[in-house]
Amino acid sequence: MAEKKLEKYPHPFVTVDIIIFTVKDNDLKVLLVKRKLPPFQRMWALPGGFVHIEENLEAAALRELQEETGVKDVYLEQLYTFGNPARDPRGRVITIAYFALLDSSKIKLQPKTDVEAAKWFSMYNLPKLAFDHQQIIDYSLVRLRYKLEYTTVGFQLLPKKFTLTELQKLYEIILNKKLDKRNFRKKIFSFNIVEPTSETKMEGIHRPATLYKFKNKQFLLPKDVV
Amino acid sequence: MAEKKLEKYPHPFVTVDIIIFTVKDNDLKVLLVKRKLPPFQRMWALPGGFVHIEENLEAAALRELQEETGVKDVYLEQLYTFGNPARDPRGRVITIAYFALLDSSKIKLQPKTDVEAAKWFSMYNLPKLAFDHQQIIDYSLVRLRYKLEYTTVGFQLLPKKFTLTELQKLYEIILNKKLDKRNFRKKIFSFNIVEPTSETKMEGIHRPATLYKFKNKQFLLPKDVV
DNA sequence: CCAAAAGTGTTAGTGATACACCCATGT
DNA sequence: ACATGGGTGTATCACTAACACTTTTGG
Numbered sequence: 001m002a003e004k005k006l007e008k009y010p011h012p013f014v015t016v017d018i019i020i021f022t023v024k025d026n027d028l029k030v031l032l033v034k035r036k037l038p039p040f041q042r043m044w045a046l047p048g049g050f051v052h053i054e055e056n057l058e059a060a061a062l063r064e065l066q067e068e069t070g071v072k073d074v075y076l077e078q079l080y081t082f083g084n085p086a087r088d089p090r091g092r093v094i095t096i097a098y099f100a101l102l103d104s105s106k107i108k109l110q111p112k113t114d115v116e117a118a119k120w121f122s123m124y125n126l127p128k129l130a131f132d133h134q135q136i137i138d139y140s141l142v143r144l145r146y147k148l149e150y151t152t153v154g155f156q157l158l159p160k161k162f163t164l165t166e167l168q169k170l171y172e173i174i175l176n177k178k179l180d181k182r183n184f185r186k187k188i189f190s191f192n193i194v195e196p197t198s199e200t201k202m203e204g205i206h207r208p209a210t211l212y213k214f215k216n217k218q219f220l221l222p223k224d225v226v
Numbered sequence: 227m228a229e230k231k232l233e234k235y236p237h238p239f240v241t242v243d244i245i246i247f248t249v250k251d252n253d254l255k256v257l258l259v260k261r262k263l264p265p266f267q268r269m270w271a272l273p274g275g276f277v278h279i280e281e282n283l284e285a286a287a288l289r290e291l292q293e294e295t296g297v298k299d300v301y302l303e304q305l306y307t308f309g310n311p312a313r314d315p316r317g318r319v320i321t322i323a324y325f326a327l328l329d330s331s332k333i334k335l336q337p338k339t340d341v342e343a344a345k346w347f348s349m350y351n352l353p354k355l356a357f358d359h360q361q362i363i364d365y366s367l368v369r370l371r372y373k374l375e376y377t378t379v380g381f382q383l384l385p386k387k388f389t390l391t392e393l394q395k396l397y398e399i400i401l402n403k404k405l406d407k408r409n410f411r412k413k414i415f416s417f418n419i420v421e422p423t424s425e426t427k428m429e430g431i432h433r434p435a436t437l438y439k440f441k442n443k444q445f446l447l448p449k450d451v452v
Numbered sequence: 453c454c455a456a457a458a459g460t461g462t463t464a465g466t467g468a469t470a471c472a473c474c475c476a477t478g479t
Numbered sequence: 480a481c482a483t484g485g486g487t488g489t490a491t492c493a494c495t496a497a498c499a500c501t502t503t504t505g506g
Contacts, residue, residue, distance in 0.1 A: 006316045010279045012240045013232055014320060053236045053318050057309035081307045081322050083283035090232045092279050094240060096307050096320075165458075182460070183496065190494085206457040207503035391485075408487070409469065416467085432483040433476035459502070466495075475486070 012083070012092040016061040017048035017133065019079065019097060019140045020071060022104035022120065023157050023173050029104070029120040030137060032129070033068050036116050039089045040130030046137070047118070048095065061098040069118040070110030074100045075156070079140055087132045095131075099140050101156045148174055152193060155214055163201050163209035164188065238309070238318040242287040243274035243359065245305065245323060245366045246297060248330035248346065249383050249399050255330070255346040256363060258355070259294050262342050265315045266356030272363070273344070274321065287324040295344040296336030300326045301382070305366055313358045321357075325366045327382045374400055378419060381440055389427050389435035390414065 020031040032044040047068040051060040058076055066072045076098040083094035104120065111118040121127065123141060126134065147153045148171065157170055168184050188194060193215050200208035246257040258270040273294040277286040284302055292298045302324040309320035330346065337344040347353065349367060352360065373379050374397065383396055394410045414420060419441050426434035 006239055006319075009276075011237070012277060012279065014238045014240060050235075051238060051309070051320075053238065054311050056311060057307065057320065078306065081283065081304065083277070083322070085280050085282060093232075094277075094283065094322075096309070163458090180496075180498085181458090182498085185459080187495090202504080204456070205505045206455075207459080209458060389485085406470070407485090408471085411486080413468085428477080430483065431478045433485045435485060454506090456504090457502100458504095460500085462498090464495100464497085467493090469492080470490090472489100473487085475484105477483085477485100479481090 010092075012094050013088075014051045015048055015093055015095040016051055016057060016064060017046040017095050017097045017136060018061050018065045018076065019046060019099040019137060020065070020069075020074070021099065021101045021123075021140075021144060021157075021174075022107075023170050024104045024120060026169070026173060028123040028173050028176075030123055030126070031069060031071070031109075032119060032121050032127075033111060033115040034117040034119070035130060036114050042116070043130045044119075044121070044127045045130035046097075046133045047115075049114070051096075057096055058098065061096075067113040068111055068115045070112070071102065071107055074102060076100050079143060080136075082132060082136060084132065095136075097136050097140065099144070101144070101153055103157055103159060105159065145175055152191070152214075155193075161197060161199065161211040161213050163211060164194075165209060167212075236318075238320050239314075240277045241274055241319055241321040242277055242283060242290060243272040243321050243323045243362060244287050244291045244302065245272060245325040245363060246291070246295075246300070247325065247327045247349075247366075247370060247383075247400075248333075249396050250330045250346060252395070252399060254349040254399050254402075256349055256352070257295060257297070257335075258345060258347050258353075259337060259341040260343040260345070261356060262340050268342070269356045270345075270347070270353045271356035272323075272359045273341075275340070277322075283322050284324065287322075293339040294337055294341045296338070297328065297333055300328060302326045305369060306362075308358060308362060310358065321362075323362050323366065325370070327370070327379055329383055329385055331385065371401055378417065378440075381419075387423055387425065387437040387439050389437060390420075391435060393438075 022029050022031070031047065033047045035041055035043055035045050047065050049064040049068070051057060061076050062072070062074065065074065077100065079097040079099045081094060081096045085092055087093065109118045126137070154167070154170055154174070158166060164185055167188065168179055168181065171184070172179055194212040195215055197211045197213055199211045201211050202208040248255050248257070257273065259273045261267055261269055261271050273291050274287070275290040275294070277283060287302050288298070288300065291300065303326065305323040305325045307320060307322045311318055313319065335344045352363070380393070380396055380400070384392060390411055393414065394405055394407065397410070398405055420438040421441055423437045423439055425437045427437050428434040
């Protein structure tokens with residue numbers, strides 16, 4: 001196909017931003033980086049950056065995430081595209097936000113490019129953020145909670161083997177409410193996606209808890225529909 | 227804030243594409259335009275076009291929709307952002323897809339800019355489409371059906387006053403399956419969002435149907451969560 | 453035998469599904 | 480009186496929510 005090239009009119013820049021959630025110390029945390037460069041120099045922000053000219057959007061998100069935090073091998077899901085013309089003081093920048101949940105124990109943070117530091121922050125105690133990143137995080141929390149109830153995203157936050165009480169705690173922390181132990185277990189069993197191992201976990205002076213594992217890592221609903 | 231400007235590195239172009247659904251002639255239809263210019267000259271495509279440098283994304287979608295089809299006053303919802311580097315032969319173009327449902331009886335199609343024609347096509351009998359627009363439409367159908375069951379988007383497709391049978395037909399056409407009349411009505415009433423008017427609609431030789439209207443146009447679930 | 457968390461069963465209520473009959477109208 | 484679509488009620492099933500007691504362990 002012989003095509004005429006696009007004219008070089010001024011057009012928006014395109015970035016990706018990544019919201020990585022984890023549960024740690026009985027708290028829902030989000031991964032932030034401290035900016036090395038203007039604008040918003042030395043302020044905390046979501047990891048992210050410019051999409052290269054020949055690079056897939058998700059690939060860009062994965063690359064920026066690894067460069068800025070050291071985190072890799074993540075299943076990212078597209079969240080929303082934010083395009084308010086005033087959201088970046090340098091000019092017109094639209095950003096495609098991706099999000100994921102990770103087991104923080106499997107991660108060591110190793111910031112490299114363009115950032116001074118990468119650090120977990122409590123969702124309920126965030127610093128003032130660069131750009132419109134507070135708004136992006138607020139929206140991602142709504143979606144996270146929604147997805148937690150209808151899919152199995154929550155399982156991404158736990159190690160291979162886990163107790164049902166650990167799983168319940170995780171749900172309680174993300175949803176920020178108490179759940180009934182019996183009903184929670186019935187619901188999880190009804191999904192038919194966990195199976196008991198022969199191992200148990202002993203912690204403290206009480207009956208040891210059975211360790212469970214996932215039968216598979218599929219979502220209950222097709223990707224991106226919910 | 228004194229900021230350094232962005233360098234003029236090559237960066238993606240940004241477009242919006244709009245999927246407008248309607249139900250007409252007992253069929254689910256989507257609004258397409260015939261391209262006047264290359265690439266894909268004289269092929270059918272979704273209405274859409276480039277985002278101006280100082281223009282909100284949704285504003286761009288509304289502008290392009292009106293320019294290319296004459297359709298205006300639409301509540302658009304962001305669907306997904308497509309960014310495969312090969313999706314446009316002219317170069318790197320990412321597109322943010324928006325979608326909406328409209329009552330086709332309220333619309334007169336009046337194409338103006340850059341298009342030869344604007345026309346409704348059956349979802350089940352689409353022509354070969356430009357770019358990756360077939361993929362975008364496929365995805366939007368999944369989301370449309372999902373939203374129909376959990377929100378009240380479907381009401382956007384009907385005139386102010388309508389019979390419950392008309393509403394049911396609409397659901398059946400979009401979901402592409404028969405629904406039980408009694409259960410459908412119970413469900414609609416349980417939402418508590420329609421109320422009967424004192425008017426009836428007589429069509430054919432049978433008992434006249436009560437006309438209903440919506441109590442409000444709110445969605446049942448918050449915007450964009452589902 | 454005590455403390456502490458693991459683990460389980462029952463009941464009531466709510467919403468979904470499946471199904472069949474009467475009603476109002478024009479001819 | 481009949482043909483046509485409008486309109487309703489009931490029984491069953493599955494899922495959710497609320498609630499209390501027994502089990503296993505180490506000290």
